[in-house]
Amino acid sequence: MTASKSTIIYTLTDEAPLLATASFLPIIRTFAAQAGIDVVQSDISVAARILGEFSDNLKPEQKVPDNLAELGRLTQNPDTNIIKLPNISASVPQLVAAIRELQAGGYNIPDFPEDPKTDEEKAILKRYSKIIGSAVNPVLREGNSDRRAPAAVKRFARKHPHSMSKWSPASRTHVSHMHGGDFYASEKCMTLSKACDVKMELVTKAGETIVLKNKVSLLQGEIIDSMFMSKKALCAFYEEQMEDARETGVMLSLHVKATMMKVSHPIVFGHAVKIFYKDAFAKHGKLFEELGVNANNGLSSVYDKIATLPESKRDEVIKDLHACHEHRPELAMVDSAKGISNLHAPNDVIVDASMPAMIRLGGKMWGADGRPKDTKAVIPESTFARIYQEMINFCKTNGAFNPTTMGTVPNVGLMAQKAEEYGSHDKTFEVPADGVARIVDFDGNVLLEQNVEEGDIWRMCQVKDEPIRDWVKLAVNRARLSGMPAVFWLDEYRPHEAELIKKVKTYLKDYDLTGLDIQIMSQVRAMRYTLERVIRGKDTISVTGNILRDYLTDLFPIMELGTSAKMLSIVPLMAGGGMFETGAGGSAPKHVKQLVEENHLRWDSLGEFLALAVSLEDVGIKTGNNKAKILAKTLDDATGKLLDNNQSPSPRTGELDNRGSQFYLSLYWAQALAAQTEDAELQAHFAPLAKALTENEQKIAAELKDVQGKAVDIGGYFLPDPKKVEAIMCPSATFNAALSAARG
Numbered sequence: 001m002t003a004s005k006s007t008i009i010y011t012l013t014d015e016a017p018l019l020a021t022a023s024f025l026p027i028i029r030t031f032a033a034q035a036g037i038d039v040v041q042s043d044i045s046v047a048a049r050i051l052g053e054f055s056d057n058l059k060p061e062q063k064v065p066d067n068l069a070e071l072g073r074l075t076q077n078p079d080t081n082i083i084k085l086p087n088i089s090a091s092v093p094q095l096v097a098a099i100r101e102l103q104a105g106g107y108n109i110p111d112f113p114e115d116p117k118t119d120e121e122k123a124i125l126k127r128y129s130k131i132i133g134s135a136v137n138p139v140l141r142e143g144n145s146d147r148r149a150p151a152a153v154k155r156f157a158r159k160h161p162h163s164m165s166k167w168s169p170a171s172r173t174h175v176s177h178m179h180g181g182d183f184y185a186s187e188k189c190m191t192l193s194k195a196c197d198v199k200m201e202l203v204t205k206a207g208e209t210i211v212l213k214n215k216v217s218l219l220q221g222e223i224i225d226s227m228f229m230s231k232k233a234l235c236a237f238y239e240e241q242m243e244d245a246r247e248t249g250v251m252l253s254l255h256v257k258a259t260m261m262k263v264s265h266p267i268v269f270g271h272a273v274k275i276f277y278k279d280a281f282a283k284h285g286k287l288f289e290e291l292g293v294n295a296n297n298g299l300s301s302v303y304d305k306i307a308t309l310p311e312s313k314r315d316e317v318i319k320d321l322h323a324c325h326e327h328r329p330e331l332a333m334v335d336s337a338k339g340i341s342n343l344h345a346p347n348d349v350i351v352d353a354s355m356p357a358m359i360r361l362g363g364k365m366w367g368a369d370g371r372p373k374d375t376k377a378v379i380p381e382s383t384f385a386r387i388y389q390e391m392i393n394f395c396k397t398n399g400a401f402n403p404t405t406m407g408t409v410p411n412v413g414l415m416a417q418k419a420e421e422y423g424s425h426d427k428t429f430e431v432p433a434d435g436v437a438r439i440v441d442f443d444g445n446v447l448l449e450q451n452v453e454e455g456d457i458w459r460m461c462q463v464k465d466e467p468i469r470d471w472v473k474l475a476v477n478r479a480r481l482s483g484m485p486a487v488f489w490l491d492e493y494r495p496h497e498a499e500l501i502k503k504v505k506t507y508l509k510d511y512d513l514t515g516l517d518i519q520i521m522s523q524v525r526a527m528r529y530t531l532e533r534v535i536r537g538k539d540t541i542s543v544t545g546n547i548l549r550d551y552l553t554d555l556f557p558i559m560e561l562g563t564s565a566k567m568l569s570i571v572p573l574m575a576g577g578g579m580f581e582t583g584a585g586g587s588a589p590k591h592v593k594q595l596v597e598e599n600h601l602r603w604d605s606l607g608e609f610l611a612l613a614v615s616l617e618d619v620g621i622k623t624g625n626n627k628a629k630i631l632a633k634t635l636d637d638a639t640g641k642l643l644d645n646n647q648s649p650s651p652r653t654g655e656l657d658n659r660g661s662q663f664y665l666s667l668y669w670a671q672a673l674a675a676q677t678e679d680a681e682l683q684a685h686f687a688p689l690a691k692a693l694t695e696n697e698q699k700i701a702a703e704l705k706d707v708q709g710k711a712v713d714i715g716g717y718f719l720p721d722p723k724k725v726e727a728i729m730c731p732s733a734t735f736n737a738a739l740s741a742a743r744g
């Protein structure tokens, strides 16, 4: 892959977005080619990343390049233009499933060593660890984040509001978080006065020094934090919350981000599993250990490992697991029909999407009987959990949000260069022994230290100065361009954010703020302030750190638009290039299931349409390519028309789906190009396509609809067969022929 000035790199990812790409890429190429733009693809799916890592094991024809590393390098190039679709941030169970599929497909890659003993196994685990969790986004996000609902999308939501369930003031739903012993309680922070290298070490009570991380290079002005979560406090908290839920008869749910926080949150999740099923773990502890059960991978790990046991033993374990439920509260379900609960796998309930979905549903999650119920939402770490309680309080008092009248809340998020907690996984450790955890510079000076105990989770977070300056600049720009007030959600009582506040105040002085309304508020106040405006139809930019960026860019869009898929998500790369993410959510695994069973893809590619328009516009501006600008403008017009005509995919099989929606976009895009007069070449080129699609609209729509309702085979989950996928995703011969004729 070579990137020239007129290249757009389009990522191939996983699950629903990968399927949608199979039909969208031929469309994009048909249009972009007329502006001399090459659209090259770059496969960064979990499967491709596994194969790229273990290339040395593969036959020549099976080898794939390390595309992610290449894209990472390209982020430093000012001409780079990447369209990035959501990808799987794999939990261990997802990675293991992908490995099994690839092995079955004839790829000679090693098993995942869950409990590595030999040096060889340890080396394999190290290689696989690079693929676990949020391994893609932090590499590509070499810029801060600008996520918002474009005006046309907001207009659409007002005209065609999604369903919102009622909130009752009597709802028992609430958030439970720790009040001590968590990261928030222990956080220490400092700003570096000069660049230095540090290491992270543990001095045990026995006097041994264990180096956990041998080198982290820090820059002048960088903010670093040291914080830990006490295992004892966490376990006591879980015990208390489970007992409280059982006594008061409210359903229990757990919300973490085990994918992105790939070291800390699986451990946090695992303790919940072990405590909920404490009696079974006590009785079968030795057996579980022999079998290699890892509670951090959820109850699915137990079921997976006991599969090889003799039937009588297996039944005994299952009976004992079931018996635990007698002393425990009802658990929220992911799939009640299949008996899959919230504690089954760490990647099924991901806090950024799960809490908004619950709030949208009137504060309810699904119970084992398939009915929606109030829930105690356990979010152990208190730092950011409180914003959800504030929103819940607001809904109990004011009722559900009204999408036809509510304001919008765009976000400017600090994200660049692995900022804050989301960049911390290589500096997060489960503490092996009681002692003092310290960050020490190479001259032996202790920068930060704290007393920790065996099993505590200790981490160091960083945020560099340049990204903070860039974030403040982006916030001021967005406030200026949108005319909205901007609120920095920063809590002066949190050491890290107190340091950030100092920098924000300093860097704001670089700008003329006349006429702008820029404020700094603690998170809970910021939420309240924003919500009071939201219900009055007023818009407010949230300017936040990395975690709240993630949380708020699902939370507000899901209330305002029904899904975060409709967000415009731009990452102006600090080196000058552009990365255009599609939507703000994930890869929607449920959608793949529906496609395979019923050949209906409900994935909405609106995020891709919006990203493509800004990507084309970026090419147009940076290279003076007027045709690219016209393509961008007409694409936006087409997207507007698609929304006006309510031609987004329907969730129901038999109705318009992703393919149909992409067809209508192409029709309107070609019509808009044929109608414009600014560029005669484009007009002449697209007139025949517009004509062919207009004349055949009914025929194509019927061809796209007729295939639905039957099961299809995509030839793999993590590595589907591209030919089969293409045949399924491009089933209209008439549409294919029209595109092909336009490509010439």
Ligand SMILES: NC(=O)C1=CN([C@@H]2O[C@H](COP(=O)(O)OP(=O)(O)OC[C@H]3O[C@@H](n4cnc5c(N)ncnc54)[C@H](OP(=O)(O)O)[C@@H]3O)[C@@H](O)[C@H]2O)C=CC1
Residues within 6 Å of the ligand: 085, 086, 087, 088, 089, 090, 137, 259, 347, 348, 349, 350, 353, 354, 563, 564, 565, 583, 584, 585, 586, 587, 588, 589, 590, 591, 602, 603, 604, 605, 607, 651
């Ligand atoms: N940027 C990234 O790369 C991100 C990746 N992820 C990854 O995605 C996977 C799933 O995460 P999860 O938390 O379940 O979140 P998702 O956002 O994938 O799914 C939640 C729900 O949102 C709806 N949804 C999301 N996108 C669309 C779309 N384009 N069109 C229509 N509906 C949409 C679907 O609702 P319904 O089923 O009702 O249609 C879906 O079930 C994980 O592997 C996670 O790691 C998650 C977030 C961001």
Ligand SMILES: O=C(O)CCC(=O)C(=O)O
Residues within 6 Å of the ligand: 089, 133, 134, 135, 137, 138, 259, 260, 352, 549, 550, 553, 584, 585
């Ligand atoms: O990278 C990930 O794992 C998820 C990213 C995400 O949820 C987001 O950026 O909104």
Ligand SMILES: [Mg+2]
Residues within 6 Å of the ligand: 352, 550, 551, 554, 584, 585
């Ligand atoms: Mg998110």
